[in-house]
Amino acid sequence: MTDQNQTLETIKDIRNIMDRSSRFLSLSGLSGVGAGVCALAGAWFANDVIAGSDAGKTAKAGTIRQYEHADGGLDMLHSFMGHRLFMIAAVTLISAIVVAVIFTYLRSSRQGIPLWSSTSQRLIWNVAVPLVAGGLFLLKLIEAGVYGLIAPGCLIFYGLALVNGAKYTLGEIRFLGYGMLLLGIISCWFPGYGLYFWAAGFGLLHIIYGIVMWNKYERQA
Amino acid sequence: MKNPIEQLQKVFDSRVRLGVMSALMVNDQVSFNELKELIQLTDGNLASHLKALEENGYIKVNKGFVGRKTNTTYAVTKAGEKAFRLHLDALEQMIKQMGK
Numbered sequence: 001m002t003d004q005n006q007t008l009e010t011i012k013d014i015r016n017i018m019d020r021s022s023r024f025l026s027l028s029g030l031s032g033v034g035a036g037v038c039a040l041a042g043a044w045f046a047n048d049v050i051a052g053s054d055a056g057k058t059a060k061a062g063t064i065r066q067y068e069h070a071d072g073g074l075d076m077l078h079s080f081m082g083h084r085l086f087m088i089a090a091v092t093l094i095s096a097i098v099v100a101v102i103f104t105y106l107r108s109s110r111q112g113i114p115l116w117s118s119t120s121q122r123l124i125w126n127v128a129v130p131l132v133a134g135g136l137f138l139l140k141l142i143e144a145g146v147y148g149l150i151a152p153g154c155l156i157f158y159g160l161a162l163v164n165g166a167k168y169t170l171g172e173i174r175f176l177g178y179g180m181l182l183l184g185i186i187s188c189w190f191p192g193y194g195l196y197f198w199a200a201g202f203g204l205l206h207i208i209y210g211i212v213m214w215n216k217y218e219r220q221a
Numbered sequence: 222m223k224n225p226i227e228q229l230q231k232v233f234d235s236r237v238r239l240g241v242m243s244a245l246m247v248n249d250q251v252s253f254n255e256l257k258e259l260i261q262l263t264d265g266n267l268a269s270h271l272k273a274l275e276e277n278g279y280i281k282v283n284k285g286f287v288g289r290k291t292n293t294t295y296a297v298t299k300a301g302e303k304a305f306r307l308h309l310d311a312l313e314q315m316i317k318q319m320g321k
Contacts, residue, residue, distance in 0.1 A: 004319045014243040021244035
């Protein structure tokens with residue numbers, strides 16, 4: 001019946017335009033995989049640095065030393081490995097973003113959708129707000145010497161950012177956000193294992209999410 | 222029973238106008254160029270459809286500037302939102318009846 005087909009076609013059109021005009025749908029699954037691989041590499045280097053320091057050993061033994069306020073020892077820790085860890089973190093973050101942008105750029109140009117559009121800007125803004133606020137808060141924690149809460153903090157704020165951003169891109173990213181939040185909250189009770197939780201969240205969850213999304217949306221394309 | 226086809230809004234009889242309304246329903250405002258990109262239409266064609274919607278009081282036009290370039294944005298009015306919902310309800314009814 002052509003009438004029915006026409007009506008269904010109309011509804012499909014409406015839905016399609018609502019989606020395309022309000023969400024940035026070119027986010028590539030491979031971006032997730034790429035960011036996850038960067039995170040695992042970063043965690044591996046960071047683990048080397050931490051394992052090489054005394055503070056790392058006591059932290060691994062599960063003491064709550066990390067929660068202490070900056071005393072002499074932690075100040076030394078700060079200058080001794082803070083710098084290298086900070087470099088690793090920065091390089092990891094930048095490479096993850098670059099890799100993610102490249103894969104998403106490739107997908108969007110295949111689809112003929114501009115990368116820099118009002119939908120992508122809205123997505124970036126809504127992800128950036130919780131991330132920047134969280135990032136500043138974490139810097140303050142580092143200053144206070146509360147290293148044990150850095151990894152949980154990263155996971156929690158990133159999770160919140162993803163849940164917030166899910167309204168402006170492929171909705172499934174919400175579940176990645178929930179996963180990050182869950183890991184972040186659990187890791188609060190496992191001081192000394194922050195890096196493992198961090199690697200599980202930023203590395204494994206990203207990769208799993210990326211593969212699932214790639215399978216779902218990009219495989220045949 | 223009321224014939225749902227009578228409830229269909231005549232103004233929304235075109236794919237372009239429906240497309241414009243759909244985009245405006247989920248965004249506070251959308252620029253002319255964004256609409257053009259979304260619906261893939263020539264300037265003149267889109268402008269005439271927008272004019273029709275405006276004359277019906279379903280959308281409102283906002284002329285502004287980005288730098289020196291004019292930047293015209295569109296937003297849906299209360300009346301437009303209501304008409305669009307009625308139209309969707311009618312479509313839904315039509316499908317339900319066909320299913321029987």
